[in-house]
């Protein structure tokens with residue numbers, strides 16, 4: 248009996264193997280097919296990993312190439328743009344007769360008149376709070392910004408002094424006051440031709456600055472200096488900012504002068520070239536009306552003059568001083584200035600005139616006013 252059970256089991260086993268073999272073979276075949284299906288996926292994964300590695304290498308190479316290009320560009324810049332002269336405090340004291348002649352007061356310090364050893368007249372800005380970080384930053388920023396700039400209507404930086412805690416910037420002296428001073432001169436306010444010439448020079452300076460990726464950020468009539476021939480030079484770069492390449496606007500904290508503040512920047516705290524266009528629009532209103540940017544009752548010039556200009560009633564706000572009476576031809580040209588000013592003063596920065604258009608329009612106006 249026991250034997251027959253063993254036999255039966257053996258026979259059953261043989262039968263199972265015989266019947267199971269094809270099933271096992273099938274399984275092996277399926278397994279092979281499935282693993283073949285997964286082969287391309289694995290291969291693709293390997294290719295992806297290789298691509299990622301390649302991209303990392305390319306990125307690394309590009310970074311290095313960029314670094315090398317930057318190095319050579321800086322080398323070229325340092326070689327091409329002569330560094331401004333460096334003075335000791337003793338030399339500055341000697342030039343300014345120990346800071347005896349105050350000629351201006353800016354946001355970041357006082358400005359003194361002086362004469363260098365070689366006879367050049369200079370304006371010396373002594374930054375206040377020299378031990379604090381802000382003065383150090385202003386000094387470094389203004390030096391780096393102004394050093395490479397060169398334009399007929401931008402004040403020229405002559406030298407600098409970093410002696411102990413003292414941080415001083417030395418500019419060419421522009422010795423005929425500011426546009427504000429001239430507009431305030433009730434006895435002899437500038438002629439209409441001069442006013443448009445000054446606006447055009449300032450607009451060209453701002454166009455140049457924007458081309459150099461510099462946003463002035465504090466364009467005012469007190470920052471437009473005039474020389475003996477009434478040629479304007481834009482100054483006051485204490486709040487200026489270098490624009491990040493390819494960026495439309497950037498979040499920076501700048502202090503704009505009351506009356507010139509761009510409402511869009513006030514709202515967003517994002518600076519863009521249009522901020523300068525707005526402030527230049529305020530300067531245009533000053534030139535047209537002869538009024539300061541903030542009036543006696545604390546109302547801004549914009550809130551006072553712009554509604555009349557937009558309602559085509561420029562005469563209501565035009566400078567009424569007797570010597571400022573324009574001829575009919577000049578009046579026509581001044582209407583063009585008023586129109587340009589209004590388009591610079593849009594609340595929305597992107598709707599404002601581009602600075603290049605402002606320059607073109609002022610060029611046209613100047614032609615017209617000279618003929619009028």
Ligand SMILES: Nc1ncnc2c1ncn2[C@@H]1O[C@H](COP(=O)(O)OP(=O)(O)OP(=O)(O)O)[C@@H](O)[C@H]1O
Nearest residue numbers: 351352353354355358370418420421469483484485
């Ligand atoms: N190169 C210069 N020649 C003659 N006067 C100057 C010169 N630079 C500045 N001033 C006088 O000093 C005043 C203040 O000039 P500053 O450059 O400090 O302008 P700011 O814009 O008020 O200040 P900051 O540049 O510090 O922001 C000017 O309004 C002007 O009267």
